[in-house]
Amino acid sequence: MKIAMPVNDKSMEASISDTFGRTRYFLIYDTENKESIYVDNSAAASQSGAGIKAAQVVVDHKAEVLLTPQCGENAAKVLQPGNIKIYKTQYVAAVDNIEAFQKGELSLIEKIHGGFHGGFHGGQGRQ
Amino acid sequence: MVDKGGNKMKLAVLSGKGGTGKTLVSVNLAAVAGDAVYIDCDVEEPNGHLFFRPKGVCSKPVSVKIPVVDEKRCIGCRACVEFCKFNALAYIKDTLLVFEELCHSCGGCLLFCPEHALTEKERIIGEVQYGTSEKVTVITGRMNTGEASGIPIIKKLLADNDSVEGKLTFIDCPPGSACIVMESVKDADYCILVAEPTLFGVHNLNMVYELVKLFKKPYGVVLNKCLAEVNPAEVFCEEKGIKILGRIPFDAELGTINSNALIAARESTLHEKMFVSLLQTVLAEVRHEAVIDS
16 A cells, blocks of 8 residues: 655655645655655646645555645545545654554544645735 | 816726725726726725715626536546646546636647547636716626636726726726736726835835836826825835825825715815816826827
C-alpha cells in the first residue's frame, strides 16, 4: 500500500506541510518494500485549483492513503473518486505519522475546509 | 445647471480599498449630472442601487461557457487537463472531472481535445439590472455567491449600453487594482481616484495611481473625509503633481445622510452645490485632457 504525505523537505524526517495543495513535495511511502519517493508538487505555484492538481498527482502515483493536516473541498472531490482515504496527521515528522498510521492511531479527516481559493494572498484582489 | 460639454464621456471612479467613498462620489456626481448613467461595477457587493432605489428594474442573466465531456469520446489523453492553467479539470479513474467555478471560459480545452469529446454549455454566473432614478439610468452588475470572476459581468455592463449611448456615464469601480478594476477602467475617458486622509489611504491611493498611469488614463484625485489637520493624501498629490479635483469634508451631516442610503446632493442644497462644483471641475479637466489629446 502506498501512503502519500505533503512534506517540506525530501527526507523521512521532513516536517509535514501545513498545506496540501501548495506543499513543495509529496512523500510517497510504499509499505510493501518500505521504499519512499519524493515528488515535486507542480501545483504549488498554480494561480488557482492547486488542491485539484495536487490531488491528481497523489492519485496518479497510485496512493491509497493520504496523511495531511487538512484538505480542501476541491481536493477532496478528486481524492474521493480516486478511492484515497484521508487521515489527519498528528506529528511534525513524516516518519512519525507513518508509524502512527500503521499502528491505527490516526483518524479519518471529517472536516473538509472550504479552500483558500485564489491563494493565500487573496488573489481576487479585494483589499 | 451644469454645463455638460464633456458628455458622451465615461468617467471611472476608483480607489485602492473599499470604504473610501467611490459610491458617494459616483452616485452624487451622477445625481447632479441629471440625464446621466450610473454603472455599478462592484459586482461582488453592488450598493449604488441602495441610494438610487431605481424604478422599472429589469434584469438580464449573464452566463459563461464551460466545458462538458462526452465520456464515450474521451480517450483519457489528458491534453485538456495539462492545458488548463486554472486546474479546472482533473482526470480520475477514467473520468474527466470539471470544476465549473474554476473555469475561466477560455475554450482552450476544446481546441486541445484530439477526439472532439468536449463541447460547451452556458452557466449563469450573475445578472445585470437596469432601472431609472429620476433622470439617471442605473445599471447594476451582480455576481452570484461563490463565483471566481466577475469580469464577464463587467464586460456585459460596459458593452450593452446602446440605449444610453451619448450620455455622461459614471463607472463605480470595485475596490483595489486587480483585473476586475482594469476591466472597469479599460474604456474610461477619465479616472477619478478617491482617497482618505491617512497613511494607509496614501498606500491605497498609490495603487490606483500606478494603475491609471499604466493604462495611460487622464486622472485626478478627490480627497474625501478631509479634516483640519495635515492630509497625507494631499501631500502625496502635491509631491507627485496630481490634480486635486475637490475636497469632501469629514462632515457628520453628510455621513448621516449617506449612512441612511440617501443621496446627499438630492437631500441638501449645500451638498448639491458641492457636487455640482466637483462635477464642473471634473468636466473642465476632461475637456482639457481631450484638447491635449487631440
